[in-house]
Amino acid sequence: MSTFDTPELRAFRAEVRDFLQHNLTPDLVLATRGGLHMEREPMARWQKALNARGWGGPHWPKALGGTGWTELQRYIFEEESAFADAPLGDVHGLFLAGPMIIAAGSAAQQARYLPKVLAGEEFWCQGFSETNAGSDLASLKTTARLEGDEWVINGHKTWLSSGHHADLMFCLARTDSEVKPQAGLTQFIIDMRSPGISLQPILTMDEGHSVNAVFFDNVRTHRDNVIGELNHGWTYAKELLARERVNNAQGPRTKRDIVELDRMARTRLGVDGKxxxxxxxxxxxxxxxxxxxxxxxxxxxxxxxxxxxxxxxxPAASTLKIRGSELQQRVSETAMSLLGQSGVVLAPEYGGGLLAPDATGWAERHFFRRVVTIYAGANEIQKTIIAKSILDM
Structure with missing residues (x-):
């Protein structure tokens, strides 16, 4: 009997599939299939439906509003959701900010922020990367200094995914410049509506708006908005990035894409008519x-x-990130090859008679997936981590 093939897990899969069939509306399916840059409203609506069922946080502890599922149940849920074309939701809140607050946040922070993530009422973004601090995150320049009961933050962040949808940011800033770079960083919670924040959109090569640059000009956040201990932000960032790299492998979604490629190859005709x-x-x-x-x-x-x-x-997270991101790129390259001329149109509204129904979203994914080997730590950095941690080089 395989890992997934037990009576309990078969029953659980059937329960998930039944829920998806009865709650996932056609417009949500079309929004998911249509591309990567989904608007906030459909993501929030689906998150609200999941939370009403008690499934808002599949990987969160039950005591804090999660499901209490095992990792295998979570994987089954993600697989069924992928094949049903269900929206991903607020990845930054569910997979990054939420787990970090669960692990290191205060009881007051957990009570304030976690329920609104689960309910789809507040969205988050990640304030890590800067112009000269991407994979070399410890070299970031954004600073925070304490004035009375408030931290004053100055600097900038870039490649801010979904920043234009976010209500809140978890931000890594330098609070001590007299120690080694990794030792002087702290994690902050920042309200995106705070005075002094300016957001500038960055349009990527797929013509989508999913990333931004943000600038902090004397932005203030209360001293209670430090996550965990002061100057321990690097530790929390490493743990967060490891979770992000596992999630970025996107196994269930890639599996669904490969099945779609097989269907496409069986239904589309080549130049020979076969x-x-x-x-x-x-x-x-x-x-x-x-x-x-x-x-x-x-x-x-x-x-x-x-x-x-x-x-x-x-370090296994680095291996998954490398192989998963490379596979995502090869999948979209294969899709574009199979689609031929039909695949060059980015969006259905462009018309022109070239777009086949099964081409929707593939060009956008193909262009945007150039970045999957870069974000969450470039693959070259991941190979260095593997060399040091596993190969002892």
Whole structure:
């Protein structure tokens, strides 16, 4: 009997599938299929529906509003959600800010912020990267100084994903410049409506608006808005980034994409009038993608087993991030190859008669996925982590 093939897990999968069939509306499915840059309203609406069912935080502890599911149940939920084309929701709140506040935040912070994340009422963004501090995060220049009961923050952040949708930011800033770079950083909660914050959109090559630059000009936040201990922000950031890298592997969503590629190859015709799947080169390409995904999923399940035993993913998170991001890029490259001329149109409203229904969203994903090997720590940095931590180089 396989890991997933138990009576209890089969019943759980059926329960999730039934919920999705009865609650996931066609407009939410179309919004998910239409591309990566979803608006806030459909994400919030779906999060509210999940929370009403008690499923708002699949990986959160039950005592703080989560489901109390095992890692295997969570994986099944994510897989079923991916195949049903359900929205991801506020990734920064659910997977990053929420878990960090659960792990290091005060009881008051947990009571104030966690319920609104689960209910889809407040969205978050991540204030880490700067112009000269991306993968080398410890070199960031944004500063925070204490004045009375408030911290005054100055500096800037860039590549701020979903910053234009966010109500709140968890921000890493320098609070001590006299110690080594990693030792003088602190995590802050900042209201995005605070005076002194200016947000500038950055349009990416896929013509989408998902990232921004933000500037802090004497932005004030109360001293109670420090997450965890002062000058321990680097520790929390490392733990957060490890979780982010595991999540960025996007196993269930990639699995759904590969199944879609197989369907596409069986229904689309080549220049010879035959289904593309009859081309040996197409079959070989799909077979390699499938084999590589099986390897990725096996590795991901190994990390889940570690987490179920109470262990952090550690350097294995870097391996998942590398393989998962590279596979996402190869999947979208294959989709564009199969779609041919139909794949060059970015959005349905462009018209022109070129866009096939199964092409919707693929060009956007293909262009934007150039960045998946960079964010959450560039893959080159991940290889260095693996070399030092696993290979002892």
């Amino acid at each position: 289904p593309l799947i009859e081309d040996p080169l197409v079959r070989r390409r799909l077979a390699i993608l499938t084999a590589d995904f099986v390897a990725l999923e096996s590795a991901a399940l190994g990390v889940l087993a570690q987490q179920m035993a109470g262990n952090e993913p550690g």
